[in-house]
Amino acid sequence: MVVRVKVNDGWREAEAWPGASLLTFLRERLGLYGSKNACEQGECGSCSVWLDGALVCSCLVLAAQAHEREVRTIEGVTASERLHPIQEAFVEAGAVQCGFCTPGFVVAVADLLQKDPDPSPATVREALSGNLCRCTGYQKILDAVSLASTRMRGRT
Amino acid sequence: MEVLLPHSLDEALAMKGERPEAIPIAGGTDLMVDLNFGRRRPPAMIDLSRVSVLSGWREENGHVFLGSGLTYAAIIKEMTAFKPLLQASRSVGSPQIRNRGTVGGNLGTASPAGDALPVLAAYDAEVVVRSGARGERSIPWHAFLTGPKKTSLAADELIIGARWPRRRGPGSFSKIGTRNAMVIAVAGLCLTIDEDGRRVNVALGSVGPTILRATEAEQQMAAAMESSGCWQDPSITIPDQVINEFGDLVAAAAKPLDDVRGTAAYRRHGCRVLARRAITWALDERRLPAWL
Numbered sequence: 001m002v003v004r005v006k007v008n009d010g011w012r013e014a015e016a017w018p019g020a021s022l023l024t025f026l027r028e029r030l031g032l033y034g035s036k037n038a039c040e041q042g043e044c045g046s047c048s049v050w051l052d053g054a055l056v057c058s059c060l061v062l063a064a065q066a067h068e069r070e071v072r073t074i075e076g077v078t079a080s081e082r083l084h085p086i087q088e089a090f091v092e093a094g095a096v097q098c099g100f101c102t103p104g105f106v107v108a109v110a111d112l113l114q115k116d117p118d119p120s121p122a123t124v125r126e127a128l129s130g131n132l133c134r135c136t137g138y139q140k141i142l143d144a145v146s147l148a149s150t151r152m153r154g155r156t
Numbered sequence: 157m158e159v160l161l162p163h164s165l166d167e168a169l170a171m172k173g174e175r176p177e178a179i180p181i182a183g184g185t186d187l188m189v190d191l192n193f194g195r196r197r198p199p200a201m202i203d204l205s206r207v208s209v210l211s212g213w214r215e216e217n218g219h220v221f222l223g224s225g226l227t228y229a230a231i232i233k234e235m236t237a238f239k240p241l242l243q244a245s246r247s248v249g250s251p252q253i254r255n256r257g258t259v260g261g262n263l264g265t266a267s268p269a270g271d272a273l274p275v276l277a278a279y280d281a282e283v284v285v286r287s288g289a290r291g292e293r294s295i296p297w298h299a300f301l302t303g304p305k306k307t308s309l310a311a312d313e314l315i316i317g318a319r320w321p322r323r324r325g326p327g328s329f330s331k332i333g334t335r336n337a338m339v340i341a342v343a344g345l346c347l348t349i350d351e352d353g354r355r356v357n358v359a360l361g362s363v364g365p366t367i368l369r370a371t372e373a374e375q376q377m378a379a380a381m382e383s384s385g386c387w388q389d390p391s392i393t394i395p396d397q398v399i400n401e402f403g404d405l406v407a408a409a410a411k412p413l414d415d416v417r418g419t420a421a422y423r424r425h426g427c428r429v430l431a432r433r434a435i436t437w438a439l440d441e442r443r444l445p446a447w448l
Contacts, residue, residue, distance in 0.1 A: 001159065018157040018201070019191045040192040042185055042253055043338055054229070054255040060188040061256070062181060064159040065203050108251070129337030130250020 003063045007032065008076025016063040023047045025063035026073060034074035034103045045131030048104040048111075049073045055111040057130070074103035077110055086110055089148035090141070097135030105131050109145050117153050119145070158200040165209050169288035169314060171202050176311035178202045182210075182225050183256035185249065186265045204314070210260065215322060221284070223317040224260025228272075231259075240278065240346050244271045244329040250337050260315045263300070266307045269362040273301065274346040275329055277359035277367045279320035285313045294319065301366045325349035326441035328434050331361070332418075332426045342418040343426035345406070347434035349442070354378060354387050356438075358431065363423045364411035370431070373405035377435060390442035399432055406431035 003025060004013040014029035021040070026032045026049070035058055036046035042057040049058045050072040051065075058071075078084040083091070086109050096102050105128065112119060112127040119127065124145050133141060160178060162168035172178060178200035181187050190196035204210060210225030213235060220238070222231075228245040232254065235241055248254050248271050262270035263283055276283075282294040287310060295308060297318075302308050309315065327348035333339030344361035356377040358370040377398075386392045412423035 018159040019197070021188060021192060041189040042249065045250065045252060048252055055252050056256050057252045059192060060184045060253075062159065062184055062188065062191075062201070062203065064161065064201075065181070065184065065205050067161065111251075126337075127251060130252040 001064060003029075003067045005063075005066045005068075006070040008072055018062075018064060020063045021059050022049070022051070022061040022063050022066045022071065023058035025066070026058060026071070029063075032073055032075055036100055036103055038100065042130075043132065044101070044104070045108060045128075046101050046104040048107040048131065050107070050111070055108060074107055077106060084110070085151050086113070086144070086148040089144040089151065093140050093144035093147055095136055095140040095144035101131060101133045101135075105133065105141060109148065112145070113149055113152060118149055157197065160200060160202045161206065162202060162204070163206050165207050165286075165314075165316075166288070168202055168204060168207050169286060172314055173288040173312045175200050175202075180204050180260075180264065180314060182258045183227060183253075183261050185253050185257040186261055186267075202314075204260075210316065211258075213317075218322050219319050220322050221317055221319045222259055224263065224315040225258050226260075226317075228254035228257050228259075240275045240327040240329040240348060241272070244275045244331075244344075244346065247271055247329070247331055247336075247339075247341075253338075259318060263315050263318070264307070264309070266301050266303075266305050266366070268304055268364060268366050269340050269344070271329070271331065271341060271344060271361065273297075273367045274344050274359040274361040276318050276320070277369060278327065278346040278348045278357040279323075280357070281318045281320035283318055284316040285309055286316050287313045292316065297367070298369075304365045306366075323348070323350045323352065325351040326438045328437050330430050330434060332430065340417060343410075343412075343423045343430060345427060345430040345434055347431070347438060349438050351387075354382065356381070356435070358406055358409075358434075360406070360410055360427055362417075363427055368409055368411065370406040370409035370427075373402050373409060373431065376405055377402050386439075390439070394435075394439060399435060402435055403428040403432040 003016045038044045038046040040059045042060045047058040179198040181201045182204045210223045213222045228248045231245040262272040283300040286292040329346045331341040331344035341362040346359045348357045360368045380398045407424045407428040410427045412420040
């Protein structure tokens with residue numbers, strides 16, 4: 001079947017196996033490799049994207065369910081060539097080690113800071129509870145969120 | 157494999173009538189895992205995520221109707237007056253999962269670990285289902301959930317939602333697992349108090365082939381509240397011994413198995429602890445003045 005999706009502001013279409021996930025469609029049909037394929041069961045959050053503005057695991061969305069809908073991926077988190085302030089904060093805080101979980105975390109943090117620019121530590125933990133990192137022990141990720149939150153509030 | 161994309165309920169029901177083998181998909185948080193791991197290859201799927209009429213809720217004639225397509229995120233946002241349902245919804249998965257997962261999915265999957273199910277059981281809910289040819293019927297939750305991952309839904313029917321009588325009184329949902337997020341309950345419990353009917357309802361999840369009600373415990377506690385005068389006067393304390401007996405009766409109602417998530421003995425013990433906590437919270441809440 002042909003699936004047509006608005007991805008990061010541009011309409012794209014490609015053939016998809018009817019049982020394919022949105023994640024597979026993004027990676028293997030549209031060449032968007034930023035969203036990572038790890039657990040394929042919604043446990044790890046590495047494939048987090050926005051579907052019509054809602055944070056979701058793209059591995060648990062049928063590509064066909066995104067047909068004629070809007071998807072924003074890690075590639076669309078910033079329009080410029082520069083890193084997004086959240087990405088800068090991850091680099092500076094040492095919140096990136098192997099990097100595999102990072103795109104999912106950056107998307108989840110962007111979702112959080114867009115709803116709550118100055119979240120409490122408990123809110124940050126709950127908001128990121130669907131994203132797993134096996135390298136950092138999370139403290140540096142929490143530091144990065146705090147850094148990004150401070151900077152983004154300063155800029156707006 | 158084929159995916160059908162209806163835009164209205166009538167269209168979806170017509171498709172299900174013509175293709176009874178088609179599996180409905182809404183949030184996809186259960187079905188996609190089976191697809192991704194090659195455990196299931198349904199000949200067809202019907203995507204219900206565009207059938208917007210399923211994703212609302214309303215109160216009507218003293219009852220609450222919750223549409224099968226309502227997500228846990230929407231319940232958390234909109235149904236704050238329904239505390240046990242809110243608590244169960246908050247305990248589902250993660251933000252990503254709650255943005256997709258629906259109550260209809262919990263009902264359709266019929267896993268004894270579905271977090272919304274003990275709440276619906278404690279609410280004495282009916283499951284509303286519809287077929288294009290035969291119309292709508294309501295099935296009591298215990299007749300709908302017939303076994304582990306088994307329901308009495310007919311092949312041409314879709315789950316429309318759940319309906320329960322609105323009641324006055326405190327209640328809670330709690331569950332045991334290894335962490336707060338992304339946990340499949342080892343044991344789950346919903347307790348509700350019906351002040352007007354003078355009833356205590358207790359439903360258990362993850363400790364039997366399907367959701368269980370602890371009817372002996374319910375009757376024991378309601379009777380203890382009656383004989384002590386606690387229904388009229390919430391300041392009257394229920395003795396610890398009665399609370400402990402209540403916990404034992406709830407534990408006795410469980411039919412747990414050993415599995416990878418926990419032993420039967422641990423699950424039974426978990427039910428006892430959850431029951432004692434839940435009744436204590438409810439009795440404490442009854443003592444608070446109405447304005448607080």
